[in-house]
Amino acid sequence: MTLQTIREARSLKVNEGRTLLDNAQRENRSLTAEESAKFDAIKGAITDLEQQEQRQQFMDDADRRSIGTPITGNTDTLPELEKRASLLAVVRAGMEGRALTGADAEVHAELERRHGKAKHGGILVPLSAFEKRQNMTTTAPELVATQHRADQYIGPLRDSVLVQRLGVRTLSGLTGNVSIPKAGTGLSVGWVEEGQALPESEMDFESVSLTPHHVGGITEMSRQLIQQSSPAIEDLVRQDLSWAIAHAVDKAIIAGTGTGGQPLGIINRTGVQEAELPETWADVLAIEQMLAAVNINPTGWYTSPGVLTALRGILKAATAGSEYIATAGRIGDLPAATSNAAPVDTAILGDWSQVLLGQWGAVEILVNPYAETPYRRGGVLVRAMSTVDVAVRHEQAFVVATKGP
Structure with a gap:
């Protein structure tokens, strides 16, 4: 499973659990025994998905570190990398929640080195x-x-x-x-007679x-x-x-x-x-x-x-x-x-x-x-x-x- 798939599954489970609680609150009652059991199952599924997300995130970061090498010395190579970088690939990586690879990862790493880390991921x-x-x-x-x-x-x-x-x-x-x-104001000049001081x-x-x-x-x-x-x-x-x-x-x-x-x-x-x-x-x-x-x-x-x-x-x-x-x-x-x-x-x-x-x-x-x-x-x-x-x-x-x- 990709990181994106895991996050979508987790989001669905969260919405499912929230619906159970909202229904009970709307009717001003507690969860029934059946609803409580269902909520506990949802809770366990969310916990398991969160653990999967952490493991997948770790592996994606490991992949990024092995594929994308930051540029540290030769700044002449950055323009060449920019030519190979793909804005669409950057957007797609953000959508799927995975790390950048190749030229995109190298350009991102070099820009962070020059300008500091990006905010909010x-x-x-x-x-x-x-x-x-x-x-x-x-x-x-x-x-x-x-x-x-x-x-x-x-x-x-x-x-x-x-x-x-x-x-x-x-x-x-x-x-x-x-x-x-x-x-601002510049040099002042003027005409003078012989022997007179300049302004x-x-x-x-x-x-x-x-x-x-x-x-x-x-x-x-x-x-x-x-x-x-x-x-x-x-x-x-x-x-x-x-x-x-x-x-x-x-x-x-x-x-x-x-x-x-x-x-x-x-x-x-x-x-x-x-x-x-x-x-x-x-x-x-x-x-x-x-x-x-x-x-x-x-x-x-x-x-x-x-x-x-x-x-x-x-x-x-x-x-x-x-x-x-x-x-x-x-x-x-x-x-x-x-x-x-x-x-x-x-x-x-x-x-x-x-x-x-x-x-x-x-x-x-x-x-x-x-x-x-x-x-x-x-x-x-x-x-x-x-x-x-x-x-x-x-x-x-x-x-x-x-x-x-």
């Missing part, structure tokens, strides 16, 4: 595990022979995850709080800080989905888990409140420039000029589809042959990214390389096959958690345009 996987692999591309792979086609998988309608593609700088592998020096000044320095903030997502997956070995299914699991975290990080970069565990987003930062949503070509140019005045070369706009659609219907000038302010992918001469995750009636123009996304350690995967509702359906809950923070090098590198009163 979770499994550590590298951030790269959420990236789509080129060798996963297949032609019409099947989920279950002749019945399900992975290339025809219909996913949920989701907001676009775009912010991190706009050029945000990512700092990975952080440990502890991070402080990045930032120049004196002192360099003033500030800092940009990154502190850990925890983000996570929980998704339900069917037992059958996780047990498939198709490469396309591996892609689906990666996409589902990565989107859950990436979507939350995207929203935090833009509108994080800085409270309730959230990082502080761009629109809530002191020092960010403000304007009204552009309604004319002159308004667009005025916003671009606000950034030019502080020596910022903007890399693109980020806004909602509604704002972009409105700008696509406005001409630059009321003359024959005039172009529209925006197209499907640009506002003026600059790229425009749109998502329903963007704040309503808001458009942001800026240099997105000024945003720093700090990442601590690896992503922790924890599988719960016993959550009541998914359990009844034969499904499992999979939780992915990561630790990140957002910082902005120069707040004035962004103009947040909102709808006027």
Whole structure:
């Protein structure tokens, strides 16, 4: 018997015993002689299953120690192991309650060595595990022979995850709080007559800080989905888990409140420039000029589809042959990214390389096959958690345009 099978049998016995007690309590009576004998038998079965679980857990751990060897010296081999690691195999191991083996075990052991042990028995996987692999591309792979086609998988309608593609700088592998020096007021210069002293000044320095903030997502997956070995299914699991975290990080970069565990987003930062949503070509140019005045070369706009659609219907000038302010992918001469995750009636123009996304350690995967509702359906809950923070090098590198009163 596998560890998963033993735990499921134990769970059934616990539910059976609880039903006996609940029935007696509901009727405000003690257990009958027959019920007492049945309860004692259930109790003995639970005790026996617990002992089996301990023995099986010991053997699984022994297997892991013999197969998975932690990396201790040659860090160059970790990227190669990551290529062979399977996120789906990690989820499947958590679902079945067994230890990792092979490359998955080695990567987990190395990440624990670098970043500390996972909480609550979770499994550590590298951030790269959420990236789509080129060798996963297949032609019409099947989920279950002749019945399900992975290339025809219909996913949920989701907001676009775009912010991190706009050029945000990512700092990975952080440990502890991070402080990045930032120049404040600079050197003063001036013209002087012959023999006069030059003006004196002192360099003033500030800092940009990154502190850990925890983000996570929980998704339900069917037992059958996780047990498939198709490469396309591996892609689906990666996409589902990565989107859950990436979507939350995207929203935090833009509108994080800085409270309730959230990082502080761009629109809530002191020092960010403000304007009204552009309604004319002159308004667009005025916003671009606000950034030019502080020596910022903007890399693109980020806004909602509604704002972009409105700008696509406005001409630059009321003359024959005039172009529209925006197209499907640009506002003026600059790229425009749109998502329903963007704040309503808001458009942001800026240099997105000024945003720093700090990442601590690896992503922790924890599988719960016993959550009541998914359990009844034969499904499992999979939780992915990561630790990140957002910082902005120069707040004035962004103009947040909102709808006027």
